[in-house]
Amino acid sequence: MVYLTGKTLEMEDVKKILWQSEQVAIDSACISSIHHSRSAVEEIVEEQRTVYGINTGFGKFSDVRIEKEDVEELQRNLLVSHACGVGPLFEKDVTKTMMLLRANALVKGYSGIRIEVIQRLLDFVNMDVYPCVPQKGSLGASGDLAPLSHLALPLIGEGDVWYRGVKRSALEALQMLGMAPIRLQAKEGLALINGTQAMTATGVIAYLEAEKLAYDAEKIASITLEGLEGIIDAFDESIHRARGYPEQTACAARIRSYLKDSRLVTTQGEKRVQDAYSLRCIPQVHGATWQTLGYVKEKLIIEMNAATDNPLIVEGGKKVISGGNFHGQPIALAMDFMAIAMAELGNISERRIERLVNPQLNTLPPFLSPAPGLQSGAMIMQYVAAALVSENKTLAHPASVDSIPSSANQEDHVSMGTIGARHALEVVANVRHVYAIEAICAMEATSYRGTENMATATCRWHVQMRKIVSTITEDRMFAKDIEALAAWLKEEKNA
Template identity: 35%
Template sequence: MTITLKAKDLSTEEVVRVARHNEELQVASDCWQRIKRCRAMLEEKIHAKEIMYGVNTGIGEFSEIVLDDEQIKQFQKYLIYNHSAGIGEPFPVEFVRAAITTRINVHAHGHSGCRPDITETLIAFLNKGVTPVVCEKGSVAACGDLAPMSQVAMLLMGEGEAFYKGERLSAKEAMDKAGIPIPGLQARDGLSTINGSNFVAGISCLLLHDIENLMKHIDIAAAMSLEALMANMKPYDNRLHELRGFSGAVTCAENLRQVIAGSDLLDGKHKTRVQDAYSMRSTPQVVGAARDAIRYLHSQVSIEINGVGDNPIFLPESDTVLTGANFQGTPIALPLDMVAVAVNMVCVMAERRMNRLLNPALSSGLPAFLTKGAGMFSGMMLSQYTSDMLIVEQRILSHPASNQSIPAAADQEDFVSMGMNGVIKMRQILDNAYAIVGLELMAAAQALDFRDFKPGVGTAAAHSTIREVVDHLDVDRPLYPDHNNMKSLVQSNKIIEAVEKATGKSLRGSFTIGA
C-alpha cells in the first residue's frame, strides 16, 4: 500500500509503516504545485537580490554576511560539508527513514523553497531503499537536527555513504545501483533539507509505537502478578476510575479486567485482603498517569510531523519571507523527558510487584523466591538483582535532557533543546524496560504455577506463551538464557497477540481517549 503525504494528516503509525515496513510513499499532486510555486517565488527574490537568511547570507553568527552571486552557487555545498559534523556509529536504517519521511512532509506544505528535485530525490531514497549513513550523535535539536540531516543532504550531491540492499556503499555507487539521479544543490536546497528537528520527530514516532506495546505488556504483567498475589479485585472496577476521570487510569483498569476476566478470584469465593499494597491496588492510577504522559508526547509529535519546521519560511500567497525558530526541538524534547520518567516509574512498580511475589512475608503463601527447595535452591532471587540494576540505570537515564542547554555558535544559538539526547536515552530506557517487564512476567508465571485456582482467560494465554520460551524453574539453573528469552519475547509482542486472541478483543491503547 502506498502512503500519500498531504502535509496535514501524516500519522505516527504511517511513519512507522514507511520507516520500518518499507511501504512506498508519494506526495499529493496539490503539494507539488505548492512546492513549485514556492520555488518560483524564491528564485524571483534571488534575482531581485532581496536579502534572505541562508539563501544569500551566511547562517548562525554569519547571518549578517551577504553573499555574492558566485558564493550563492557554492554556499549550499559548504553548508552541508560544515554541518556534517556528527560522531559515533550509524543510526539504525529505520531511524533515518523515519527522519526523511517527516522532512518530506515539511516540504509538502510548500513553504521551504527547495527545488522539487530535492523532494523527489528524498522520496526515491525511501522507495528504492537507499538509506544515508548517519552518525548517531552530534545534534542539539535546536537549529534542527543539522548534523544528522546534513549526512542525508550529502547524498543529494552524490557524496557520503549509504546502505543499499544490506551493503554499505559510497553514495554515488548506491544511487547508481538504485537508479537515482544526483540532483545537486542550488540556492536554499541544502538548508531546506536540514533545518528541522526531523530526526527527533521521526525517531519519536518509532519509540511511541514501541512504548505503546510496552505499556500493554505492563498491563498484562500487572494482571498476572495481581492474580498470583491473590489480589482484591475491587480497585479495578471501571466505576472507580471513571469517577475520578483520568483517561489513562480508565484504560489501564479496563485492560486489567480484560486479562483477568474468567478468573476464580472474581467470584468472591477466595479470601483476599481488604486492601492491598500500593504497588498492587494503585496500578491503574500510576500506569494511567504514564499513559497520559505518552498521549501528550504523541499529540506533540503528531503536531510536529504535520507542521512547518523550517527557517526561513516562504509564504507565496503574500510574497513574504519569515525568519523565526520553527526548527526548535523543545516541543518534543520536553514531553520526551516526561515519558522517560513515566516509563521508569512503571518499571519501578513492576519491580515492586515482583518483590512481593518473591518475598514470603508478602506473597500470600507463595514459597520463598518461588522455589520449593529454599536453602538448597535460590529460585528467582537473583532475577530481582538483575531487575534492580536495570532500574538504577533507568533512574540515571531519566534525568532530563531538555534543561541541559549549552550555548553554541558564539551565543547566537544560546538555547538549544538537546532533544537528540532525549531520544537516544529513551531508546536505552525502552530496551531496559523490555527486560524489567519480562522479569515480572517470568516471576508471575512461576508464581501462578503454585496456585490451584483457575486464572483469567488472558492470564492463562500469557502464561502459556511464556512457557513456550521459559520452563518452570523446578531446580536452580543458569537464569541468563531465561532472562534474555523473556526480553526477546516481550519485544516480539507475542504475549499481546496471545492475550488478544484469547480474550477476543484488542487491549486499549494510550493515544486516543475512548479508543
C-alpha cells in the same frame, strides 16, 4: 500507498511504512505550492537580493553575503561541514522515519526546495536505503543540524548508507540504484537540515514502542495479580469513576476484563484486607502514564506535520521570513515527560517483581527456586530489574532544563530535545526488559498456583510466552530468556 500532504501524517501511517513496507508518494495537491516557493528562491538569487539562508552564510555568518556564482557551492559546504555527529548510529527505523518526516515537512511548500530533491528522499524511504546517521551532536535548535546533515549527504553522493544489509558508500549505493547524485541549488542544503526531524523521529519510535509496552504491561501485571492472589476489588469501576481520570478508569476496565473468569484472584478479606500499592494502585500509576502518552502523541503528530525550517517562504513566495520554528522545545519537554512516565512504569513493575520473589511477601517458593538454597532461581533477575530502574532514574533527568549557547552566542538558547528523545527511547528499552523479568516471574508463580485456575485471557498469554521461556526446572543462564522475551514483546505482530 501513503500520500504526503504535510498536514495529514498519522502514527498509523508511520507504522504501515515501517513495518508493512507501505510505499510513500507526494500528494499531487502539494506540487503547485512546492513549485511556487522554489520560484521565489530562484527570483531572489537572480535579482541578487540579500535573504538569509539563500545567499548569506549561516548562524553568526548570517551577515556574510554570498555571491551568485557561489550559492551552489554553499549548499555542499553546509552539508559536509555540519556532518560532524559522533557516537553509535541511529537504528534503521529511526533513520527511515527521519527521512519520511523531513519529506513531509518539505511538501508543505514553505522551504523553496525542488520537487526532485524531495522525491529522492522518498526513493530512499521506498527502497530501504538508510543513511548512516550518528546519534550524538544535536543541540535541538537551529534544527537537528548534525544528524540531518548526515541524513542529507547521500543525496549528493557523499557519506555512507546501509543498503541490502551492507554498509556502503552513498555513491556506490546510488550506482547500484541507477541514480546520479543530486547537485543542490540555492537554499536546498539548508532546507534539508534545518528542522526537528531527528528528535521527532526518535520520539515517534519511542512513543510507538512505549504505547505497545504500556498495553503489554497491563497484561503482565494481570498475570502477577494471579500469581500473588491479588484482590480484584481494587479494580472495581466505582472506585475509578469516583476519581474521574479516563485513562485510570480504562486501565482498570481492561484488567477486569483480563481477569474476569480467574479463580486465582481473591476478594477483600478473603486472604487479606488490602494489597500493597504496587498491586492495588496499578490503574492509578499505569493510568497516569497513559495520560502522559496521550500528551506526547498529540505533540508528536503536530510536529510530524510542521514546517520547521528557516527561513520560511510564505504567501505563495511573496514573503521570505526568518523565524524560529526549528527550536525543538515542544518536543524536548514531551520527550522528558515520556521518559519520566515510562520510568515510573518500570518502577512499579520492579516492586511487583520483588513481591513475586521475596518469601516474606508471598506464599511461593523463595525466589521461585526449584530447589531453594541449592538453586538461586529468580533472585538475580530482581537485581537486574532494580539496576535497570535505577539507571532509568538518571536517564529521566530532564534534558530540556539545560541550554548551552552556540554560534558565537547568536543561538543563545537551545532545547537539547534530541538528547531527551534518545534518553526516552533508552528508558523504554530498559522498561521492556523489566517487564520481561516480571513476566518470567509471574509465569512461574501462576504455574505454581495452577495454570488451570488462570483466567482465559491470561492463560492464553501464558501459553504464548511459554513458547519463548520454558519453566524454571533448574538454574540456567537467564539472560537469554530475558532477551528473548523482551524481543518478543517488542515485535509489532504481538500488538
